[in-house]
Amino acid sequence: MKKAIFLLVLLGNIWLWKIFFSSPLVAILLLTVTSVLFFYLHGYAILKIIFWVLFSALLAVQIGTTTRMSLTSLSNDEIRIRDMRLREYPLVSIHIGTKAIWIPIAHWFEGRAESIAFFRVMRNFSEAIDPNVYFFASHPRERIGTVEFEKFPYIFLPFFLYGIFCLAKRDRKIIFYSFIIPVIAISFMGPSNKLGTIALFPFIVVVAAMGLYSFFEFVTKKYKISKMKFVAAGMGVFLLVLAQTLAYAFY
Numbered sequence: 001m002k003k004a005i006f007l008l009v010l011l012g013n014i015w016l017w018k019i020f021f022s023s024p025l026v027a028i029l030l031l032t033v034t035s036v037l038f039f040y041l042h043g044y045a046i047l048k049i050i051f052w053v054l055f056s057a058l059l060a061v062q063i064g065t066t067t068r069m070s071l072t073s074l075s076n077d078e079i080r081i082r083d084m085r086l087r088e089y090p091l092v093s094i095h096i097g098t099k100a101i102w103i104p105i106a107h108w109f110e111g112r113a114e115s116i117a118f119f120r121v122m123r124n125f126s127e128a129i130d131p132n133v134y135f136f137a138s139h140p141r142e143r144i145g146t147v148e149f150e151k152f153p154y155i156f157l158p159f160f161l162y163g164i165f166c167l168a169k170r171d172r173k174i175i176f177y178s179f180i181i182p183v184i185a186i187s188f189m190g191p192s193n194k195l196g197t198i199a200l201f202p203f204i205v206v207v208a209a210m211g212l213y214s215f216f217e218f219v220t221k222k223y224k225i226s227k228m229k230f231v232a233a234g235m236g237v238f239l240l241v242l243a244q245t246l247a248y249a250f251y
Helices: 002-011 014-022 024-041 047-065 076-088 105-111 113-129 131-135 154-168 173-189 198-222 227-250
Strands: 092-096 099-103
Touching: 002 024, 002 198, 014 024, 014 198, 024 047, 024 173, 024 198, 047 173, 047 198, 076 105, 105 113, 113 131, 113 173, 131 154, 154 198, 154 227, 173 198, 198 227
Parallel strands: none
Antiparallel strands: 092 099
């Protein structure tokens, strides 16, 4: 059942198929990396080195296909907004005797290149880890200039979150690294990539599959529910949600 659930999450999403029709080789690499990670976590320790080699290749594809975003340069509109914010800061000064020393707090927080870079990295980071980007087409914060679509059916989100909860109780450093390394790279490069943040695909799929399987085992054992009936009902709901997701993405 673990393998069946894994295949459902791996193949039952729009993201993989969009990538396949756009770049088949990248899709095959995604399938391979994700499968190797899944089987490594289920007892195939020999796959660890293979995973890191393939994951490095996937990360290289992510970096190579991402349009770099300057961390310090501002567009005309961003300059306008920055100047508006600068005018809202109060004047700060320290008086020493009769002399006033003005402290440029506004410039430190809004105008310095370091401040601009810091807030831009934080914005890129928040976009990279935002579940809305992957399960709800970034709604209600759709990004300008980006074609948004639900990369995974939203029905997978609760199981993804449950998978993170299950993961927190285990020593799975490789899963953590498969998440944090791409997030750091995307935070400094920016998320502007027509394929999306593909380096996070293996992490999302494996964690969602882990959560779904754990939920399946918990419910069927605790409430004595027939596994076949549970699977039939679950597949019915999944197909309805998938049809809705496809309609939203293509129509």
